[in-house]
Amino acid sequence: xxxxxxxxxxxxxxxxxxxxxxxxxxxxxxxxxxxxxxxxxxxxxxxxxxxxxxxxxxxxxxxxxxxxxxxxxxxxxxxxxxxxxxxxxxxxxxxxxxxxxxxxxxxxxxxxxxxxxxxxxxxxxxxxxxxxxxxxxxxxxxxxxxxxxxxxxxxxxxxxxxxxxxxxxxxxxxxxxxxxxxxxxxxxxxxxxxxxxxxxxxxxxxxxxxxxxxxxxxxxxxxxxxxxxxxxxxxxxxxxxxxxxxxxxxxxxxxxxxxxxxxxxx
Amino acid sequence: xxxxxxxxxxxxxxxxxxxxxxxxxxxxxxxxxxxxxxxxxxxxxxxxxxxxxxxxxxxxxxxxxxxxxxxxxxxxxxxxxxxxxxxxxxxxxxxxxxxxxxxxxxxxxxxxxxxxxxxxxxxxxxxxxxxxxxxxxxxxxxxxxx
Numbered sequence: 001x002x003x004x005x006x007x008x009x010x011x012x013x014x015x016x017x018x019x020x021x022x023x024x025x026x027x028x029x030x031x032x033x034x035x036x037x038x039x040x041x042x043x044x045x046x047x048x049x050x051x052x053x054x055x056x057x058x059x060x061x062x063x064x065x066x067x068x069x070x071x072x073x074x075x076x077x078x079x080x081x082x083x084x085x086x087x088x089x090x091x092x093x094x095x096x097x098x099x100x101x102x103x104x105x106x107x108x109x110x111x112x113x114x115x116x117x118x119x120x121x122x123x124x125x126x127x128x129x130x131x132x133x134x135x136x137x138x139x140x141x142x143x144x145x146x147x148x149x150x151x152x153x154x155x156x157x158x159x160x161x162x163x164x165x166x167x168x169x170x171x172x173x174x175x176x177x178x179x180x181x182x183x184x185x186x187x188x189x190x191x192x193x194x195x196x197x198x199x200x201x202x203x204x205x206x207x208x209x210x211x212x213x214x215x216x217x218x219x220x221x222x223x224x225x226x227x228x229x230x231x232x233x234x235x236x237x238x239x240x241x242x243x244x245x246x247x248x249x250x251x252x253x254x255x256x257x258x259x260x261x262x263x264x265x266x
Numbered sequence: 267x268x269x270x271x272x273x274x275x276x277x278x279x280x281x282x283x284x285x286x287x288x289x290x291x292x293x294x295x296x297x298x299x300x301x302x303x304x305x306x307x308x309x310x311x312x313x314x315x316x317x318x319x320x321x322x323x324x325x326x327x328x329x330x331x332x333x334x335x336x337x338x339x340x341x342x343x344x345x346x347x348x349x350x351x352x353x354x355x356x357x358x359x360x361x362x363x364x365x366x367x368x369x370x371x372x373x374x375x376x377x378x379x380x381x382x383x384x385x386x387x388x389x390x391x392x393x394x395x396x397x398x399x400x401x402x403x404x405x406x407x408x409x410x411x412x
Contacts, residue, residue: 014331015325015331016327023334025334026335039387040388040391041387041388042388043388046392046395050400050401055395
């Protein structure tokens with residue numbers, strides 16, 4: 001069973017119908033895993049299993065939403081990678097992109113669905129048609145999830161065509177895009193100095209209150225990018241980390257995908 | 267009839283079994299026809315029954331979650347205290363346990379290489395987890411064997 005269906009089945013079996021029902025420690029207990037919180041120095045979280053019982057230990061120094069996500073992530077390992085002792089570093093939990101181990105991606109997918117299951121998440125999201133960080137924060141508060149995890153869930157869940165890009169001072173850390181955004185729209189490694197995100201990361205500018213229009217060539221290193229505009233909104237998630245939503249409103253940027261697919265006979 | 271309530275209960279049970287057996291062996295059309303005569307709209311009946319099953323499952327699930335919360339609260343009230351070994355002895359025991367899992371050994375090595383080596387507290391916590399799960403015998407038991 002895939003992680004999405006598996007997480008949803010678990011929640012339905014436990015009679016979970018509202019975001020506030022998602023008590024991750026109690027859910028873990030029902031799945032045979034006891035959760036402990038204690039200071040960890042060498043990792044963010046770990047799970048040790050024996051037979052059908054496991055102990056999940058989460059770094060107690062983190063903030064609550066991060067801890068919840070880490071528990072759900074370790075439950076993903078419990079579901080799919082049972083029989084191993086697993087130690088997860090901070091940078092292996094709750095990120096997007098394809099350049100990290102498959103096992104961690106599977107655990108993240110399971111975690112996202114366990115904390116934000118489609119059958120509860122989607123009806124709530126439909127009341128928020130605009131993909132902005134205001135929407136992300138409102139939904140994150142409802143589900144007690146981080147802005148990062150919620151933004152990834154929204155972007156990957158076909159809310160609207162967009163990319164979510166994470167940058168640090170050394171460049172792009174990771175990104176993810178909506179399924180309906182063609183793969184040719186690949187964000188540049190470095191922030192363009194013209195982008196509003198540059199000012200938030202390197203200047204003293206505050207988070208963008210609302211998405212702002214900017215030429216697509218500030219984000220995509222393609223010859224045809226200069227023909228389009230995108231909406232950009234940046235949110236600081238740490239001292240040296242920002243998230244940017246790059247929303248695509250110009251249908252032409254998406255329609256060309258259909259043209260290319262039909263011309264290649266797919 | 268013997269007047270014994272147990273006999274009467276047994277007779278009722280056999281009757282219920284026979285009725286259920288009849289229904290299970292009847293053709294679908296006949297069951298639908300009987301249901302329509304008794305209940306009217308069979309689609310509505312099916313939807314009502316499905317809702318009842320889901321409601322029952324949901325209530326059972328909620329009860330499981332409530333029991334889990336109670337169990338977690340009980341453990342928090344009475345945390346287990348385990349004797350601490352000498353740090354070097356703890357590390358020796360951990361190495362033995364982890365040697366059975368090369369993937370974890372590799373990750374721990376990477377963590378150490380990044381300057382995030384396991385502290386004594388980390389080692390103690392892992393050993394405690396291993397002991398609680400029965401992966402390794404408890405240090406108390408080992409000491410008493412000596």
